[in-house]
Amino acid sequence: MSSRFPFPRFPFLGLLCCWAVPAMAQDPLSRAFDLERRGSYAQAAEIYRGVLRDKPGEVTALLGLERALTPLNRLVEVLPALQAAIRATPGAIPVYGVGLRVYAAANLMDSLPGLVDAWARAAPGDETPYREWASAALQRRDRPTARRAFQLARERLNRPDALAAEMAQLAAAEEDWPVATREWLRAVRQLPGYRSSATATLGQAPARARPEILAALEKESGPEAARLSVDLRTRWGDPLGAFDALTRLLTGPAPQQIDLLQGFLEQARIESTTPYLQAQARALEALAERWINAPQRARYRLDAARAYADAGERPAARRMLTLIANDSTSGPAVAAGATGTLIDLLVKEGKVEEAGRQLDRYRGALLVDEYLRLRRAVAARWAQGGDLARAEEMLAADSSVEALALTGRFRLYAGDLKAASEQWKTAGAFAGTREESTERAQLLALIQPIQEDTLPALGEALRLLDAGDSLKAAAAFERVGVGLPPDGGRADLLLFAGRIYAGAGVAAEAERLFRAAVQPDAPGTAAAALLELGRLLVATERGDQAVAVLEQMILDYPGSALVPQARRLLDQARNAVPRT
């Protein structure tokens, strides 16, 4: 049986061939290389064997023989040539590497210690023989032998930290986390570059083992242990605790502190949940404090402001932005970015008057597209607050499709369904972001069955929803819905209101409305309502009721495009497939 991996261990072979063939066309080694390149491994092996018969210590030929026999799955046949090579040149280090691989392939594991002894005699002080022995054992998942190899290395080399990284990985594989921690620390102390490997390996420890690892690190002295602890706490969901621990390490010269903070920032950027954003913001602020170069300092402050804003710490974000504004050395690009962030922040906080003032003040500093985007954001906020006239006035001079889509939404807030539909159709499907576009399509589908051209109560319900008052909005949608004919939008609005309640976690109200939305005169909506009801029942662990509802949906509306989803949910409700 030929191997699936013809050259896994010899990536340099192609390079050798290119070099060797023209220069040494008549040389047997060159011929053998060429045969290997063409895939004629058996012929190549014969040539290598011929060379080794004349020169048993010819290392190049021995390596070639190993290469040629590996894809033929006949590596064991190297054995006689190998033994002859060791006898001929006991000091040739590469021969022992071949020997180890061949012995392992031949399942001569008992002979490996002798070979390792000979190798160690030829290369005193070298860790390689022991590492290779352990590696061969680990390929067979023989961890006790691998450990024996590492321990022997330490004894013979008289170095208790020899092969620490390898020992750490072995301990981690056996889930012996205190030993893995101790060994990784040894490895990091020897070579700081091991820190990322240590973090990656220890980071995979199960939750139950983590306190033990952190306690082991606490007991150790030195900055390596503290830094490893910071990295691991960041990875394990405690970035703020990690940052506090990091601040205790910020005692050296500024470049060293900056290095530590940047390393932490890199780790903290693995997630964008609130604690991670808070930790990022603190680290960025601390970096800005330590940076002398003014534009770079301003950039860090701007990034800190954005992270604070995203984390919901708006006063801190404003503090950063004010520092930038008061710093005359901040560059114009950073100042403009700070202004944009500040206006976004003010809009989110509902301080729309202040946001408008800032927008007018810094109009000249902002890029045109950014200015228009911010103006639309301010206008949208006015509209959500109920001041439609002011909002529409702000966008009067804006002829972009985004503005058209937004004014369509303002018309909807006013209850002018017909004008809203027309404006959205004019704006087209691609105005704004993909999410905005999808949402417009959903709203169009919602108002389509409604006969009336104007319905102010529906507009008010939508405005409440956009302003973030979900529960009031859901109640308003329901009130509007019950006043409409069954096939004239009632079922759709009840389903919509039910979805808002479900999203807000008000399961009882959602269930009531989903059931109410099952109207015989609105079959498309009824199928969707039953599916939503099924989802709700599955989510609230009422599998039997979910089964009945989903069966009803499939049988009553077999032509619905939602039937495949209902069948899959039915399987989940019956525990016939794993829940995803």
Added chain:
Amino acid sequence: MAGAGLGLGLLGPRGLLSAGPSVHRAAPYLLIPMDDSQADHLKAYGLTFRVLERGGRAEWFLNFRGGAFLVPGDGATTRDAALAGVTSEPVSEGQVTDIKAQIQQQNMDAVPLEKPPKIAVYAPPNASPWDDAVTMVLNYAGINFEKIWDEEVVGKGLTKYDWLHLHHEDFTGQYSKFYLNYSGAPWLVDMVQRNTAMARQLGFPNVPAQKRAVAEEIRGFVNRGGFLFAMCTATETLDLALASGRADIAASYADGSPMDPDATRKMDWSQALAFQGAQLELSPNIPSFSDIDGHQVNSLDRRQPLGAFKLFNFSAKIDPVPAMLVQCHRDVIPDFYGLTTSFTKSTLKPSATILADEPGAPWAKYIHGELGQGTWTFYGGHDPEDPQHQIGDPPTDLSLHPHSPGYRLILNNVLFPAAKKRELKT
């Protein structure tokens, strides 16, 4: 089955009279095609099984439209097909006559299905439902089964069942030889504790001795007329345990004494179901039991790559049993690993029937045979839709593989005991 047996009147405003892929006006029969027109091959078996559970009768049209089923066109069955998303075609008496005439003239047969087998799945009480291909597919198809373990088997509990499934149990009592390489892993610690406690509770000196007793009970079950279906490492280790009456084949970590170095010679293969003359793996460090498995997935220097296996084409009229077991809409199926992936042909007893093998390779994938009044079927590999299956992999969601040919073979085995017995030629 929820709602089974409901009539037309309870089906809602549109009910069975609506248009749709599986909802029809009443017809005397429904044909469940099993070729590429079928929307859910796996659930089609469940549908047929439930017809039998309701006391109905069905027919299995071997080699006709991928091994189609003919079921009654009653309200309950129609409703069931609509709910399961199983494609069905209403057929009249005349159409059935035409189909049977076609079956008579070609390599096809119509096998009556009469009684649903009572199914047991051998699995430890803590086994996840998603760690066993058979449990998964039975759940997905909606076929009822019961779980049993050592206590029930040793306590003569197998007499209650017609069909028994074994998955990746190690009947040599060596915990799939994971003991050394996964020492300390919580799942292994749990497995060892659970098995040791059970051996003690049942009065056996150690786990290997107790598992051998379980294996012998299973052999007795087949001998008395039971249908055994085994996958993965249960296939190989069941026979190793049965043949090891005169030799200690367990490593010292399992029974306190090392494996007998002369164990291979001392094996009594006359006690085994499928295999003979195998060479045992003597090293406790190598997670392999013997050379029965052709692929040796966990032995890096011996592992063979996955290919595809081909189902044999049997004469439906002369060899209905193997023909039933290989009904499929694909005859070449991608292979999948398991602790035991395949069966080296040189270790098969001459009486074993090869149902599928990899052309050109020295191993078979799917084999069948008889013992006394019963039959056994062995299917190598762990999960047909997770070819590289690793410990800790996410569970397979069969709703994403409703046409899985590899899983169909399992379900052939579930329905085959329902076939009306008649003189078989094989």
